[in-house]
Amino acid sequence: MTAPPDGRFVMSYLEGFLLAVPNSNKERYKAHAEAAAPLFGEFGARRLFEGWGDEVPRGKRNDLWGAVEAQDDETVVFSFIEYPDRATRDAANRKIMSDPRMEAMDPMPFDGQRMIFSGFETLFEAGRPGACGYIDGVVLAIPADRREGYRAFCQASADAFLEHGASRLVDAWGDDVRDGKRTDFRRATQAEDGETVVFSFVEWPSKAARNAGWGKLMQDPRLMGERPFDGHRMIFGGFTPLVDQALVGGRAV
Numbered sequence: 001m002t003a004p005p006d007g008r009f010v011m012s013y014l015e016g017f018l019l020a021v022p023n024s025n026k027e028r029y030k031a032h033a034e035a036a037a038p039l040f041g042e043f044g045a046r047r048l049f050e051g052w053g054d055e056v057p058r059g060k061r062n063d064l065w066g067a068v069e070a071q072d073d074e075t076v077v078f079s080f081i082e083y084p085d086r087a088t089r090d091a092a093n094r095k096i097m098s099d100p101r102m103e104a105m106d107p108m109p110f111d112g113q114r115m116i117f118s119g120f121e122t123l124f125e126a127g128r129p130g131a132c133g134y135i136d137g138v139v140l141a142i143p144a145d146r147r148e149g150y151r152a153f154c155q156a157s158a159d160a161f162l163e164h165g166a167s168r169l170v171d172a173w174g175d176d177v178r179d180g181k182r183t184d185f186r187r188a189t190q191a192e193d194g195e196t197v198v199f200s201f202v203e204w205p206s207k208a209a210r211n212a213g214w215g216k217l218m219q220d221p222r223l224m225g226e227r228p229f230d231g232h233r234m235i236f237g238g239f240t241p242l243v244d245q246a247l248v249g250g251r252a253v
Helices: 023-042 086-098 144-163 185-189 207-217
Strands: 013-022 047-055 074-083 116-127 134-143 168-176 195-204 235-248
Touching: 013 023, 013 086, 013 168, 013 185, 023 047, 023 074, 023 086, 023 235, 047 134, 074 086, 074 195, 074 235, 086 116, 116 144, 116 185, 116 195, 134 144, 134 185, 134 207, 144 168, 144 195, 144 207, 185 195, 195 207, 207 235
Parallel strands: none
Antiparallel strands: 013 074, 013 116, 047 074, 047 235, 116 168, 134 195, 134 235, 168 195
């Protein structure tokens, strides 16, 4: 990634995931993701991230638990794969589904029928990629005609986040949002006609830095303005990195 003159980075495409994993399968899930990461890297992915639910609140209308129909003995996972562009992502998905190395892996240690995944193009990014000790994941629905208003909202709040300890912010706009039989991003956010889904995250160097940062952000006037979306339907949570691999040519770096 190269930085433009204003210091903000530009990343092209994300495949975003939400899923529920049995607590007893945490280590199996980690091993499964670590085994799959080199294949995605070989096919052009730049990074694979798996965040294990740490602080995932229950909501009055919707939340991440309900998004994936998580059971009492399961944890919500917030996951994404970074690609340079959609064409690379599309080609990688075709290859990964037919690759015998993927088929030879152990069965998925979670219920794939409740896994949500879709493609998102980066709308806004600020900060610098680096070691991520904690991540806040957010999914929300926004009227499609407020795309530029949402970008402006992100730009206005980014400096506050970075000033108060965040290392990177990414907001990705729904591009290939898929309908599922049981669960999907639109149902998760109660998206209405004319709305799209945004997949967003804030990276922090540690949970302590995140907690201290949010204490300051809640008092920062730069975050007090009008929001171009319905915050009552925003779903979010805090996640600890379970797998975080930068990938170059199929190798973790």
